[in-house]
Amino acid sequence: MAIDRIHEYIMPGKRAHLVGIGGVSMAPLAEVLQGEGLVITGSDMKESETVEHLRSIGIPVVIGHLPESVEGKDLLIRTAAVHDSNPEIAAARANGIPVFERAQAWGSIMRRYENALCISGTHGKTTTTSMCTHIAMAARIDPTVMIGGTLPLLGTGHRVGKGKTIILESCEYCNSFLSFYPTVAVILNIEADHLDFFKDLEDVEHSFRAFADLVPPGGTVLANGEDENTMQALKGKGDVLTFGLEKGDFHAENLVWKRGLPTFDLVRNGEVAAHITLQVPGLHNVKNAIAAAAAGLILGIPGEAVARGLNDFRGAGRRFEFKGTVKGASVYDDYAHHPGELKALLDMASTLDYQRVICAFQPHTYTRTKALLNEFSQVLCQADITFLAEIFAAREKNDVGVSSEDLAKNIPGAKVAPSFAELTNWLYNLAQPGDLILTVGAGNIYTVGEALVKRGED
Structure with a gap:
């Protein structure tokens, strides 16, 4: 089924059923579609606060996947985790009801906005999208937002605005972002990941190049000029703006650290466009902030609002999120699940004023752990003490024969709980x-x- 066909269905009065409606990007999709005038229903496997919220705004949600739930619907929209064997999908197909992917629906919605800012990359997407949201809110442009995590500013991971700008975290997994219609496409970095879908690094780079090629004339591709894989992916492509720590169309100068927090000048074409002070530590967050600030400036947001928005940012949920203290130790949580992210986290932790860094790591998916075993082992050696949980399976079965014990063997003193x-x-x-x-x-x-x-509180 052609992707463009979905545009025939995203219109007032159409009855859309969302399978897996409680998901992190399905719930905001339901709200946006409802705001577009569609009649929305949904299903999910379990009750949750998200499901209750959807019901509170007039969206009925059934628990369980029942064939009768699709009766009388004009279209179904599903998450990537829902397969053709799902009873609702099978029933829709049997009754000639078109089935679309979540990303296709977001892509269709995106076409209605003058500005569609899409943030992609192997890591840093959630934080950078969150920073862009802070900038847009500081500039009062009333954005619609979709983030793959919780942002305290919003109290959730999404926002339905009435302005001309939509800001979306854009994931490469299953080529989801190739259903999008970006006017500004940001590429933070490219590494080998999601190797249960992509063949290798070259395949990942090919996907990101296709993403960049979606930007229409008059739009902007903003890419990390200091990331070798990103530049390889975009080789020969014209009209690419670059950002970086030290070089690029947008870069930092006069970077100083005060009590572990960075302050710097954002330079655009040789001139200072904004003086930025961050309230989050780590060199990786400086890079994320440069990308977010550059995106804001490209959208025409004044440097003052860019600086104010970034100064107000205190982190996204599960991104070096402070959980509390126990016996005088500080406890933080972080979503890092790729060696590059883990290294950025542990590098940053080493700059803070702690005597020991104790890391409890839960590997995510068997294929990623198997493919990147040596990289994970090497990075986890940076912690003073490393504990490992068993691998979180997510969507997979252990067909590759790997366990956390395989990681522990290469990390001195590591133990598997x-x-x-x-x-x-x-x-x-x-x-x-x-x-x-x-x-x-x-x-x-x-x-x-x-x-x-x-x-510790008990």
């Missing part, structure tokens, strides 16, 4: 003043940090 309860005990017994305890991974490892802090 048989359960979260045991891991919490280890961390609690070890904790002392001057420690930084990190719970890290894209799965449910954050519950360990929460249990640890709660135990």
Whole structure:
């Protein structure tokens, strides 16, 4: 089915059923579509706060995937995790009801905005999209926003605005972002990831090049000029603006650190466009901020609003998120699940004033762990103490024969916890003043940090 056909269905009065409506980008999609005048229903596997919220705004949600839920619908929209064998999808197909992917729906919506800012990259997407949101809110341009995580400013991961700008975190997995219609496409970095879908790094680069090629004449591709893979992907492409720490059309000068936090001048074409002070640590966040600031300036946002928006940013949910203290140790949680992200986190942690960095890491997916085993092992050696949880399977079965024990063998002193309860005990017994305890991974490892802090309060 041609992607463009969805535009025939995203219109007032059409009845759309969303399968997996409680998901992180499905719930905001439901709200946006409802705002467009569609009649929305949905299904999910379990009750949640998100499901309750959707019901509170007049969107009925059924728990469970029942064939009768699709009766009388004009179209179905599904998440990537929902397969053709799903009873609702099968029923829709049998009844000639068109089925579209979530990304296709976002792409259709995007076409209605004058400015569609899409932030892509192997890592840094959520933080940079969140920074862009802060900038847009500071400039009062009333954006519509879709972030793959929670932003405290919004109290959620999305916002439905009435302005001319939509800001979306844009993921390469399953080529989702190739359904989008960006007017400004940001590429933060490119590394080998999602190797359960992509063949290799070259395949990933090819996908990002196709993403950049979606930008129409008059639009802008903004790319990390200091990232070798990104530049390789865009080789020969004209009209690309670059950003970087030290070089590029947008770059930082006069970078200084005060109490672990950075201040710098953002330079555009040789002139200072904004003086930026961040309230989040780490060199990786300086890079993210340069990209976000550059995107804001490209959209015509004044430098003053760019600086104010970035100064107000305190981090996205699960991005070096402070959870509390236990026995005098500070407990933070982070979503890092790729070696590049993990290295940025541990590099940043080493610049802070802690005596020990204790990392509890939960690998995410078997294919990623197997493909990047050596890289993960090398990076995790940076922590003073490393504990490992079992691999979070997500959408996979362990067909590649890998376990957290394989990681631990290459990390001196590392131990694999048989359960979260045991891991919490280890961390609690070890904790002392001057420690930084990190719970890290894209799965449910954050519950360990929460249990640890709660135990310290009891």
